[in-house]
Amino acid sequence: MSSGEDSLISRYFAPLATDPGAFGLRDDAAVLTTIGEDIVVNTDAIVEGVHFLPDDPPDSIARKALRTNLSDLAAKGAEPAGFVLTLALTSRDETWLAGFARGLGEDIATYGCPLLGGDTVSTPGPLMVSVTGFGRVPQGRIVRRAGAQVGDRIVVTGTIGDAALGLALLQGRLASSNEEPLIARYRVPQPRTTLARAVREHATASMDVSDGLAGDLAKLCKVSGVAAVIEAAQLPLSAPASALLEAGMIAIETLVAGGDDYEILCTMPKTRLASFMAQATAAGVAVTDIGEVIAGDAPPRFVNADGQDIALQRFSYQHF
């Protein structure tokens, strides 16, 4: 009686859907209950060969699909509320599915973000995973990209450029004596979920960095009607990224115009910086003050320690 899709869902995904609103994935829809909150909605898709590599481990593909969404929600100041999953599968590979479901299940537990539903379709084309994530914010408290004010400081979490280097390493375009941490950053983002509240309480504008710091900052500035100046020497770099930069093996573009950072980029008045930093420390997230919001509508400027502009050839990863 039961179709192949149903048995696939009941075997691999129903055990993950323990939230009562998911109805055990045995219904057409799920329910998200609310109590005086707004629901923040974000959707992101990842495609084999574009956003992940065909031989990436299935558990890390699952984690990447969910975490890219969690990263967006955190940047909006939202607490995870759940997600739905669309899987376009090229075949029914039980080993792959078991690994995918295991990684997903672990992340569901780690981030407290329940699986609420999904759809599984077959495709002759590349594997694709689409996640629509839901978050909760107190009414009217979503933090938008628009809202940065002239004079605000610009803050970014974690380190920048590692994932782009990880991809270059996996594709053989780069060599490093310290590959593992960079590859791990490419494969499995670290969403800054614990920072959601601090963002909500202090940031004037916020977004997650997914297509490159330079290009994403340009987008934030554009909708806020401002410009920005970034002190390149302040950019938070990991040890292997710093080593590659100092050795002249990569240019600054590789770091600030690469993709897949999944860090939070936000702006706030200088007076809020100390409180924000204290909350970030308590939340276990490193944050760095990298520059200032200025008036104007030019692309963001990156300046060296002498205040001279660094010319960038490109700003972000391009899909088309």
Add this chain to the structure above:
Amino acid sequence: MSSGEDSLISRYFAPLATDPGAFGLRDDAAVLTTIGEDIVVNTDAIVEGVHFLPDDPPDSIARKALRTNLSDLAAKGAEPAGFVLTLALTSRDETWLAGFARGLGEDIATYGCPLLGGDTVSTPGPLMVSVTGFGRVPQGRIVRRAGAQVGDRIVVTGTIGDAALGLALLQGRLASSNEEPLIARYRVPQPRTTLARAVREHATASMDVSDGLAGDLAKLCKVSGVAAVIEAAQLPLSAPASALLEAGMIAIETLVAGGDDYEILCTMPKTRLASFMAQATAAGVAVTDIGEVIAGDAPPRFVNADGQDIALQRFSYQHF
């Protein structure tokens, strides 16, 4: 500065995102506000070559992607609240995109279901459109698949099997002197949105018929812990479907185990039938009483006018 994806979104999709919660698609996420309601969430994906044909008109692909979701929401008793869209495109064909956006925009207006956000990715594989739809129900009032009671009548909207015949016609597996209405049913579902309230007020269990009436009824029965008997002579058939059946060109399986009906299948006490039918008439939706919920755990029985069982070779469309 702006990437290809951004210009694609701003040209074709931002004009459709007029809901304030969509932020003009210029943010990472959207907001869905609620006032004492539950949010019903459903996700459905359609893939070129599987759920639609490569030469289907782009506006009808857009409509199908949205309407399959609206159909699920209506079956759950939910009023449309908005949707997010993931497009996996194989190329940037402006004519195709313009047609897709036009069809989508018209349906957004028709059904009052705003575009809240989305993601656009490039893929070398087949085109895929994934929609996650949101609906509102008064708290605790979602209508589930589980809930059918022994003795309930089984009701279905519209006519059954037309879309499966439309697909067979398009694929050259069938010929008919009256092709157009059948092909239209395959390409563009008619979600029973106006019936949501009546379903909410009367149905004990409900789902939309998307993988074939027989298989979907089997699912509803299974989670409700009941069985069902359907009077085949009562199945609502369109004139061209009846003509093909009477001419012996198709079997009953083609109609009840085909997919893409997007009708509502629901159960209710006999005492509710008259009120439900009156509300359905007022909502402009034809509904037909086709059978009864019985005790047991066997697959649904289909019986002829003499009460004899009709053996079905298959129950539903299979993805895997």
